[in-house]
Amino acid sequence: MATAYALATSVAPGERLMFQVDGSADGPVTATVYDAVDGTPVARSRVEGPRWVLEIPEGWRSSLYRAVFRETSAEDDDASETDPDAEAHFVVRAAAPGAPVLLSVPFATWQAYNRFDVPGEGLYGAENPERAARVSFDRPGGGPPTERWEHGLMAWLRANDIAVDYCSGLDLHGGDDLLAGYRLLVVNGHDEYWTKEMRDAVETFTRRGGNLAVFAANTAWWQIRLEDAGRTIVCHRDAVADPFSATDPERVTVEWSSAPVNRPENAMTGVSFRRGAGCWGPYMPLMREESYTARFADHWVFEGTGLTDGDQFGRGCLGYETDAADIEERDGVPRATGRDGTPASFVVLATADLAHWAHYGQGGAATMGVFESGAGTVFNAGTVNWGAALHDPAVDRITRNVLSRLSEPPDRSRWTVIGPAADIRALTAVDSRLFAALADGALAVRDLCGQNLRWRPVGRAEGVVALAVPREAVTGGPLGIYAATADGELRYTDADPGPDGIYQWSAFGRVPANTSALAAVNGALYATDRDGLLWTAPLARPDGSSGLDAAEWLECGKAGMLVGLTAMNGRLYGLADDGTILTRRPLAHEPWQQLDGDTGPGTGSTALAAGAGRLIAGSCDGVPLRWREAGPGAAR
Numbered sequence: 015m016a017t018a019y020a021l022a023t024s025v026a027p028g029e030r031l032m033f034q035v036d037g038s039a040d041g042p043v044t045a046t047v048y049d050a051v052d053g054t055p056v057a058r059s060r061v062e063g064p065r066w067v068l069e070i071p072e073g074w075r076s077s078l079y080r081a082v083f084r085e086t087s088a089e090d091d092d093a094s095e096t097d098p099d100a101e102a103h104f105v106v107r108a109a110a111p112g113a114p115v116l117l118s119v120p121f122a123t124w125q126a127y128n129r130f131d132v133p134g135e136g137l138y139g140a141e142n143p144e145r146a147a148r149v150s151f152d153r154p155g156g157g158p159p160t161e162r163w164e165h166g167l168m169a170w171l172r173a174n175d176i177a178v179d180y181c182s183g184l185d186l187h188g189g190d191d192l193l194a195g196y197r198l199l200v201v202n203g204h205d206e207y208w209t210k211e212m213r214d215a216v217e218t219f220t221r222r223g224g225n226l227a228v229f230a231a232n233t234a235w236w237q238i239r240l241e242d243a244g245r246t247i248v249c250h251r252d253a254v255a256d257p258f259s260a261t262d263p264e265r266v267t268v269e270w271s272s273a274p275v276n277r278p279e280n281a282m283t284g285v286s287f288r289r290g291a292g293c294w295g296p297y298m299p300l301m302r303e304e305s306y307t308a309r310f311a312d313h314w315v316f317e318g319t320g321l322t323d324g325d326q327f328g329r330g331c332l333g334y335e336t337d338a339a340d341i342e343e344r345d346g347v348p349r350a351t352g353r354d355g356t357p358a359s360f361v362v363l364a365t366a367d368l369a370h371w372a373h374y375g376q377g378g379a380a381t382m383g384v385f386e387s388g389a390g391t392v393f394n395a396g397t398v399n400w401g402a403a404l405h406d407p408a409v410d411r412i413t414r415n416v417l418s419r420l421s422e423p424p425d426r427s428r429w430t431v432i433g434p435a436a437d438i439r440a441l442t443a444v445d446s447r448l449f450a451a452l453a454d455g456a457l458a459v460r461d462l463c464g465q466n467l468r469w470r471p472v473g474r475a476e477g478v479v480a481l482a483v484p485r486e487a488v489t490g491g492p493l494g495i496y497a498a499t500a501d502g503e504l505r506y507t508d509a510d511p512g513p514d515g516i517y518q519w520s521a522f523g524r525v526p527a528n529t530s531a532l533a534a535v536n537g538a539l540y541a542t543d544r545d546g547l548l549w550t551a552p553l554a555r556p557d558g559s560s561g562l563d564a565a566e567w568l569e570c571g572k573a574g575m576l577v578g579l580t581a582m583n584g585r586l587y588g589l590a591d592d593g594t595i596l597t598r599r600p601l602a603h604e605p606w607q608q609l610d611g612d613t614g615p616g617t618g619s620t621a622l623a624a625g626a627g628r629l630i631a632g633s634c635d636g637v638p639l640r641w642r643e644a645g646p647g648a649a650r
Contacts, residue, residue, distance in 0.1 A: 023182035024182035037083075150247075200417075315416060334375075426645055531578050576590055587609070
């Protein structure tokens with residue numbers, strides 16, 4: 015019987031890959047190389063001696079490959095390779111980026127499971143005192159597991175002619191230059207073992223505007239170190255046993271979330287196996303019965319699926335391990351708490367309650383979501399077995415949506431749904447809260463975030479047509495919420511409610527006749543009227559008294575027909591009646607310019623607010639609540 019292993023996990027076209035091959039005296043060894051994604055044979059050779067060198071032709075596509083070794087005799091030299099003596103997997107990288115998407119193959123995890131439960135030779139079992147703390151790539155084995163968690167997505171990509179380049183996960187170790195050539199990194203299947211250098215490279219990539227799609231779970235659970243020029247994995251799983259505890263604690267090989275590392279993996283991925291679930295051993299088939307439940311079906315990830323909130327989809331996609339976020343339900347909508355390290359911008363898209371898996375392994379949950387990481391976007395499917403359910407139309411479409419959007423150049427002007435439609439007459443933002451005056455006369459509030467939260471009534475707003483809040487630390491009137499009514503009254507309420515949680519208005523003066531929108535900037539209020547004029551008035555008088563008379567409003571330019579007005583960072587933004595967004599600085603008679611990018615948030619939008627670098631548009635005409643970044647600047 016022959017044994018074999020490759021001396022590298024990846025190679026570029028035009029390079030040579032060496033294999034260590036050991037055979038018996040029973041006959042010569044034949045090597046056949048296949049594209050492991052579709053099974054196409056690409057090379058065949060007789061192996062002479064213990065070292066076999068494979069020349070990688072320039073024309074080989076970037077993919078995962080499988081070298082099969084079999085002892086043969088002259089009589090059966092052309093025998094089938096279906097029952098090989100040994101096999102070794104490797105990736106052919108692209109010589110230069112040929113696609114916007116880079117797919118990582120988890121060789122470190124495959125090697126970690128090699129020789130499972132063999133004392134002194136395998137990293138498992140997790141608490142076996144005889145487990146190894148160091149394992150080498152220079153040994154047979156270390157290929158994909160029997161379940162082939164990664165193969166489903168790879169085969170689907172190939173069958174659908176979706177162009178991706180491949181890399182070994184170890185290529186991400188110091189992989190800043192590699193990642194710089196791509197728009198999207200895909201983590202697939204079961205990618206459990208990461209070095210600090212791998213994680214640093216990926217997080218730098220997303221902070222700078224690259225995107226990450228995780229069709230996987232149990233991701234980055236263990237920190238590892240590499241030694242011997244990357245050919246040895248070190249993973250003590252125990253801070254006491256790891257000598258780095260005394261010298262370099264951030265590199266100690268324990269769970270990423272554990273002391274002394276204290277760097278929860280969900281800061282990078284959004285979700286964690288700490289809240290996830292697992293069904294192992296004989297119970298693994300149970301995962302075929304589980305489904306996700308859609309929780310934010312209006313989100314772009316679900317576009318074209320036909321799903322509505324509460325629908326189940328993706329039966330069989332969950333398992334054998336899942337990742338999840340710590341979640342609280344608010345009026346039937348999930349919201350990530352962030353207590354476990356999940357980023358504040360994380361949006362819950364789908365959930366599954368897997369608490370009953372406690373009888374089969376680990377009880378917990380599964381969470382699909384998306385969040386912002388610096389200038390980049392991270393999507394996470396939250397399950398190892400996503401690739402096995404791509405026959406499901408919803409799973410297929412979600413995957414296409416994610417790959418299509420995240421492999422495109424960034425579009426910071428794109429409007430994104432953040433909540434259901436509501437009959438909104440006016441909007442404003444205060445700190446991390448969004449306030450709305452609704453058509454039924456209610457003043458309502460919700461978090462200023464990307465989650466599809468419901469509006470919660472906190473007072474009355476009869477007759478209110480516009481809302482505004484001045485920037486903090488700006489001289490002028492009190493820092494609270496200002497409201498203009500249809501009959502010309504200006505009202506005020508503090509930014510925080512009374513003891514009963516209800517906001518109460520007090521009179522603050524008058525606004526120009528027929529005011530349609532209101533904003534506060536640089537210590538002044540600005541108003542637009544239905545005649546297309548822009549007006550301004552100071553928020554405070556020189557003597558320190560508050561309140562505005564109608565005579566104190568001065569006409570300061572043309573506004574056009576604006577239905578919404580807001581301000582942010584010393585700039586006015588207007589929502590025109592045709593849905594376009596205009597902007598100008600609050601200087602005398604400075605002209606308006608159309609904001610770059612999308613023309614507007616959609617027909618029917620009637621209210622505009624700003625906060626945390628974003629514009630938020632609401633509607634009284636059935637259009638969902640949406641937001642977009644304020645930048646890039648005005649150019650047209």
